[in-house]
Amino acid sequence: MTSKVKHLHSLTSIKRERVLPVSGNMLVRRMQKVSPTDVIVVAPMAPEFILLDIAQGLNITPARADELLQRQAGDDLVKGDIIAGPLGIFQRVIRAPEAGQVKIAGEGKVLFEINKAPYELQAGMEGTVTNIIPERGAIIETRGALIQGVWGNGKITYGVIQPVSNDLLQELIPEQLNISFRGTIITAGFCRNPEVLDVAGNIPIKGMILGSMSAGLIPLAKKADYPIMVIDGFGTHPMNRAAEAILVANKDKNVALNAQIYDPFQGSYPEAIITQSTTKDLNPPPESEALKPGKQVIIISGPLASRIGTIERLFPHKRTIPSGISTWTAEVSFKNEESTEVPLTNLEIIKA
Amino acid sequence: MDTTTVQAKSVIATDIGTTITRSLLFDVVSGRYRFIAGGSAPTTAGAPDFDVTEGIWRSLEELQFITGRTLLSEKEGIIIPSTQDSQGADIMVATMSAGNPISVVTVGLLENVSLQHARHLAQTSYSKIIAEISINDRRSATERINLLSRSRPDLIIIAGGTNEGASQSLLSILESIGLSSFMMDENQRPHILYAGNENLQDEVKAGLDKISSLHIVPNIQPVLGKESIFPAQKEINEIYKDVRKKQTGGLRQVLSWTEGNFTSTAFALGRLIRFLSEKYEPEKGVLGVDVGSDATVLAAAFHGQETLRVFSNLGVGGGAAGVLEKSSLEEIKRWLPIKISDNALRDYIYNKSIYPGSLPTEADHLEIELALAKQALLEAARDTIPNLEKQLDSTGTLLPPLEPIIGSGRILTNAPKRYQSLSVLLDGLQPTGVTTLALDQNGLLPGLGAAAEVNPLLAVQVIESNTFLNLGTVIAPTGIARPGTPILRVRVLREDGRNITRDIKYGSLTILPVEMGEKVSLHLRPLHRFDVGMGGPGKSGKVNAVGGAMGIIIDARGRPLQFYPDEEKNRKRNEMWRKTYQKYT
Structure with a gap:
């Protein structure tokens, strides 16, 4: 029988596809070195439209409204630019409500897209852009340690790893957290106390990597401002020894923590990547083995x-x-x- | 060799489930179609393979090993059609339930009328409704456009208006749909299924046909108060195929192997149940249930009138957390005969969701999974019963008379003891009157449903070959009494004269020791106006029955089953019921 390989590697070759579901503008090029916070592609992920009913606004027929249109699809406007008119003795006009672009115009209506800051997709890891996926994203490669998790709260960060104790088998309790963990990504065995998540948020820490977590904390963990990744599952199990060894050995090093939501059909797992410089020739690990x-x-x-x-x-x-x-x-x-x-x-x- | 469907003999039916891919071989033995064997392997739709053909290939390798028949060729892949020396098979059909549910936006005029019909239609496939639009939701056209642009659904279902009904309100919503679709990348535009007022079909076509992939079907609400879903359901299945083809690696190859004979598992199940309803007792309906990893499917049919419901994210694997989200920890706990803390139970359920293929190693863990299956079925039945063609009474809370009820899904077929499979069906569905509970022990339902389209004779003959395991005849009286009150006198007349007479008390679960396959005559005399499905409250009658793996079960625990507010009392009662079953096994 073949089994999935759970990725817990102290040093391996890592290749990740970072793409958006919609078309955007590429900001990186092939063979460019990137850091986790570098933006690789920008796109209007949540576009905002306004449907302007010109005919109704000017109290005229759609055909007459089309005659009065001063703009056409594709025109960029600033707030207040005239879209249609003037009409009548009072020179009534329809103006752009915000800066934006006319997308469709006709039949007495205009579909107008408001200019919004586009969504920025960050690299999420240190590495080299080895391939560009046109208008969508890039493939980034690096070498380093890789720890794959099974649950994440959907957030992403980059910071220094700081184990809470010398071994990562124990429960994380509020008393262990103090100001020295401010701005770090803390790691611990397991967590079942909701107070821990609150205290961690107040310090504030930058991220949290746990061996396991009580499932009762899921709603709170989803609301946390910082990324949380669970490596092994739900409950009060200590962290597995392989992940523990990697995290302890990399204390004080930078980790790219991508606590993305686990989706086996998309192949997205939460993961932590610690880039390391090495000249070793490494192959990417297999995804499954007998x-x-x-x-x-x-x-x-x-x-x-x-x-x-x-x-x-x-x-x-x-x-x-x-x-x-x-x-x-x-x-x-x-x-x-x-x-x-x-x-x-x-x-x-x-x-x- | 000519391999037209009429002449075809051997058939491979593959079902790509969320965790397991199963391939079945059917062939002609002594002039009749028979199920030969099945092979299975983990599904490879998701990580790390992202190619369903890997799992299919491995399941066929197992099938090849079991049967000794060569089905695969390194050079040519699956051997279709079969060769002169009986290698391969003549036809392949496939079904699929694996994959994230397709995302749907439902659009209707009124929340409790057309939107409700649109929801029912969406529920005939593996779908997730991500947004709803109706005229009374107070959204402006701009808000509708933004909602649709951001949710990027795979499918928009539009219902609304009887054929002589409203048109302007619907047209205003259609404009928003057209504009938002036009603004999406061409390859991301949703399928649009129009199932509303037929008088508007021309306008819908003119407005949307060139923008998106438009599907027009007959109105699902032709007149007020009548829901007619079936033609639209077929189209949803076609859309499901198209969406899956784009999302799933290797599916184009599967479509090529099957020459397009590919359908959703739920659709195939529905087709077979419809088929059986035309074959079995005309006055009763047939019910098929599939408790899967991610989804639970209920398909009921009365005289060929089918009701199909797919409950995505309600299962015993990836959908385990969905059961908890749809119900509660307390409701799941009510089925447990074991003591367990809330935290431990919740942790187990969420772990099962992230590791859906894992097996329960401990007896207590198996009890949790059985409890999840019961709760999933209960939730699914609760939503489905009011929409069945026949109703037991005006409350729409209990199942009407059915014969048989067939259960499928790994939790039922892999359960170590037959009483465990039976108790999931009995507690989850709570049938009424007299019915037979059967188990699709070889997982044939979807395969037969898919094969029935190309070879109906195969489905008929395989079903006639006692392919389902009879778990037992169930007698479930309905009525109201105090616990311990005698409510039914049962006489079991056996061919060898060893008759049994029992007085059944309200609240009890009784198993009559009738051997598997033994034919008996049951004389049922209800007391206190209890109803045993003999024509009304208090009516007595005779019925012929056959003993199943669990004999004949008299479930006088009440309908619907009532629970104690006290957790420990429920646990003890579950333990007692378990002991009742165990005495028989």
């Missing part, structure tokens, strides 16, 4: 969730697990020489 003896795996569900082990053997026949379900399983051993039997569906490969 589960087989010797492979390092992480358990994604059940009482042992977030534990990392090695596949000792795959059972040749379906086996009945404690829930009574019959399924394909593997024996997974841990560093302390204990082992357990896990359904293959509950394993993901890691290549830390």
Whole structure:
């Protein structure tokens, strides 16, 4: 059976597509070096239109209104520019309500688009633009550490990593947070106390990376002003050892935290990228691999969730697990020489 | 070789589900169509593969291994048509439910009339309504244009007006739709489905045809108070195919393999249930339910009149969190026979949503998933029942008489014990009267539904070959009494004379030990004007029944099932019901 690879790498080649769903203007070129806050493309993501009923405004027929139109589709206007008129003894006119552009004009009406600051899509990571996707975005490549999560609150930032304690297995409690974490991206084992999110917001921190989080905190986490990424899942599991090792080893380094919303059909996962300069020749990691003896795996569900082990053997026949379900399983051993039997569906490969 | 559909024999039916892709092989054995075997593999529509053909290929590899029949060729892909030496298959059909729901904006005149019909139409496919527009929502034309431009839907459904009804109000909304669509990039313009006042069709065509992909169907509300969705439902299925084709890697290849015989899983399920309703007991309807990872589907049909509802984000995998969002933790907990904290339950549900393919390792975790399935079905049934062709009573809260009720979905078919599958259907749907609960244990419903379009004979013959597992005949009296009051006397007359007589008390769950396949005659005498579906309250009657995997079940727990306000009392009662089932298994 093939499994998804959960990306927890201390050093790998990273390639990301950063694109908008609508056409825009490109601000980067191929082979350009970018930092996480550099804007790569701008576009009117939420255009604002006004439908001006010229005929009704001037109290005339649509045909007559068309005769009085002074502008046509494509014309750029500043606030107050005359669109139609003048008419009658009082020289009535219809003026542009804001600066903008006439998009459609005719049949007595004008569709007018107000000039708005366009949406700016940031690079979100340090790296080199290796390809341009015309009018939409770019492909950015870098080398460094990569930690993939399973839940994010949709926000993005760039800052220094600061583990809250020496190991990332413990619960994050409000007492641990103080002014020294101001402007940093803090990392901790797990969080179940809503007060933590409030205190963190008041410091304020720049971002938060957790091994797991109580699902009851989701509404609060969505409202937080800073990005929050959960690496392993919901509950009170300690952070998995591979992610912990990467985060502790990169203390005080800059991390690009993209806590985007997880969508498996779009392939978007929340992730943290720590760019590193290296001359090593690295290939991008595989996205999936066959589960087989010797492979390092992480358990994604059940009482042992977030534990990392090695596949000792795959059972040749379906086996009945404690829930009574019959399924394909593997024996997974841990560093302390204990082992357990896990359904293959509950394993993901890691290549830390 | 000529492979016209009439002459075709072997058929591969592939269903691309959210987590599992399943391929089934049907062929002629001893002159009749039979289900031969099925193979499955994880679906590869999303990350990391983004290509559904990978999952299809792996499921066919398993099917090939199980049957020993060569279906794949490295050089030519899937072998279609079959060769002289019986390699491959003659036809392939495919169904799909994987993928994010298609985004829909519904447009109507009045909130509780045409907008409601438009919602029902959207619910016949895997969709998510992201915005609604009606004349009484007080939005200006400018606001409508901005709403549509920002929401960028895949589909806009326009309903409204009877055929002799209002026209100007609808035309004013159509202008906003046309302008907003025109302002979008050409390749992002939505499909527009017009299902409103037929007198306006020419104007709609003139205004929207050149801007977007316009689909005009007969009015879904031709006269006030009547909903006629079916022709529009077919068109929604075509739109679903087109949207999926653009979004899903490998789907063009699937369309090529199937020569276009591709449909949504829900549409195929609906087609088969409609088909069965014409074949089974004429006075009762047929109900098919699919409890999937992301969505729950209910398809009911009475004499070929179908009601199909797809509840996206209401499932036991990716849709588990959706069940919690649509109901509450308390409502899910009411089904549990175990003690669990609110936090642990909530965490499990959200973890299941992010890891939909994972399996419950512990017995308690399986109980949570069964509870989610019950709640998903309950929510789906609650929304669907008022729109069925037949109603039990004026309240529209209970299912009318149905025969049979067929359940599908991995949570039902993979449940380790048959009582678990049965209890999900029984508690989630709460059928009334006398009915048979059956299990689509091999996941054939969508495949047969898809195949029925090209080869109806195949569907008929496979169904006749006892393809569904009979879980049991259920007798569910309806009425009001105090718990413990005798409400029904049942006599089971067996062919060997070992008759059983039982007095059934209100609030009880009883299983009569009738062997699987054993034919019996049931004499039902309700007391206190309880109704067992024999023609009215208090009416007695005889009915022939066949024992299922769980014998014959008398569910006198009341309809709708009532719960205690006290959590612990509910838990203990669930434990007692579980023990009742377990005694039989």
